Amino acid sequence: MGLDVSFDIFIVIDLIIMSMLLVVGIALVRLNNLFAVVMLYGVYSLLAAIWFVSLDAVDVAFTEAAVGAGISTVLMLGAMLLTSREAKPTPALRRWLSLGVVGVTGMALFYATFDMPNFGDANSPANSYVGLQYMYDTITEVGVPNVVTAILASYRAFDTFGEVVVVLTAGLGVMLILGIGTTRTRDGESPQSGDETTQSAPPVTTVLATENHHIVLQVVAKILIPIIVLYALYVQFHGDYGPGGGFQAGVIFASAVILYSLIFGMDETRRAIPAKVVQFGTALGVLIFGGLGLVTIAMGGKFLDYDVLTAADPILGQHVGILIIEVGVLVTVASVMLSIYYGFAGRYRELKDQDW
Amino acid sequence: MVDFIVGHFNYWVIITLMMTGLYVIISTGNLVKKLVGLGVFQTSVFQLYITLSKVAGGRPPIFDKLPGYGTETKYGAAVDPLLGVIYSNPLPHVLILTAIVVGVSTLAVGLALVVRIREAYGSIEGDDIDEAEYKIEIASS
Amino acid sequence: MIFVVTIMMTAAMAMILARLLRGPELYDRVLAVNSFGTKTVLFLCLFSFLIDRPDGIDIAILYALMNFIGTIAVLKFFRYRSLDIALAQMALRRAVSGEDR
């Protein structure tokens, strides 16, 4: 068994994954209970992650599993909590009209695929020029076994820098729209707008009731959270040799803190990681990234050209440069995800432990 | 003919998923479900890129044992015997890696807007919002 | 050998997916998602054995953790605004399903 087995043996697995994806996609259309829709979306991005693994895209599968199935489920649940739980069914006319539009677009795209290269074709235009050249150059110029990290962090460092600034801007945007949860603590009551339960709930502090309802969850969380953070660091530093890197590590770290806040409550989390630190962290990562760029210019190279970092051995300079910017990406992505979660968590009152 | 179908079957599945996402975006009035449809649509675009990058019989673009540094100059790299192994194309993976994280960031901003719309208009169904806006229009004019 | 086991694993995943789509109560769906996640972790391990690449197991470890966080999040958020709504709906559903729906 192993890779020398002929290519078609994986078609069976691909077909199964694709059919499951289609089933979940169709189910997403028909469901109106938003909880079910959000959970199905988590399953959908998980199946997409499996498909990426079978398509040899291990880094992308890693990110899709961490981001798609983890963080976006929690964010959507946070948003759904503040909005409604049931979507209104769509009227029949609108359903048929949109089906028509979708059908026409689908036909056009379907027609467009006729002259696309066959699946897995080695000398298709996409696979034969730039991608191949990166494979050759990485050995000599960057010396990092994981070519994807080499391209992401070294060849396209400027593009990754721009992308980290995009993540920062998204964090700022959510902070401006939702605040970072300070509104709740200032007047003790979240600005819960008028909905069914309009009675202003008393300022709720998570009273650790005598008979604690979640002793099992708390014990397991106490065991798990340090391991998750350790795994995030492993993913961060293992990025050069296997799937991993700054983005995935940041998301895993953020989900560890989110798990802590889910079980121990928002006030404990705010005491552990105050909102100020999270805000500072979002900017710190970009500072590290940009700072390294300026350092390379100061040392005579171009912006984010790591060869000059260690004049003796350019390959070592590449390793050092990649590690530093991965730390920058980790800090920014983790703090942005946390600040977004703080923004959502700040707008609803804390559920007492014995209620769930 | 069969080779054509097997070769293009991935693209047809991806187009179907893309159209499912598009249908959800267009047909539903609920803003949160619209964002879920957008997520489905985005993921199908990522799948298209990654399907293009797969090379038949290839392996993930990670060198097992890093080959010795080429003695050649920086650009005339000696072709290393290790490269006899087929690897999939790493470039689309890089593009999609950043696209996923940017996608989640925009999703977060979108959800934040939905929350504020809910607090401003009291509902996140498309037509209820129009009614509320219409009433505000009438009240203010 | 591993290929046969992987195919059996996907069959089990398909059944769990059926329960996920059909599950009447939300808690059936939460259970199905959690069980589907566990099966996916094992599927990833098996699949990385099939293609002789140890990288798939990293993703399996990651998803074993993420699955737990997702389940806890759904459970907690479901209870937030539903203290009264859920009970009413469930009672109504049971009453309706008592007679003929």
Place this chain on the structure above:
Amino acid sequence: MIDIMPYLEILRYVLAGALLFGGAVFMIIGAVGMLRLPDFYARIHAAGITDTLATVMLIAGMMLHSGFTQTTAKLALVAIFLFLTSPTATHAVANAAHKAGLKPRLGKVQPPHPRDKMKGAK
């Protein structure tokens, strides 16, 4: 003294195959149970089978198959995490469902769920 190493090698793979196959069979039993059992609290037992027994057998089979390598260490990590998280998650689901007032369907005289009526489920 005959050299038994090759036989051990063969035994290892045979045992690995048996464990893998057994794990897969129990996985399918759990999945069928999940699908067919009438009530939420019954389905939790089906989920239990797959979370504990099938997982251990599959991971043990894979560990045997991969011998003493870094992959085995990673597999051990997967086993630990699965063993830690999935029973806790199932406990949390059951606890939440019970607190939300989901009553188990007791007694044989229970009217079949309307959905199963067409299939004539008893």
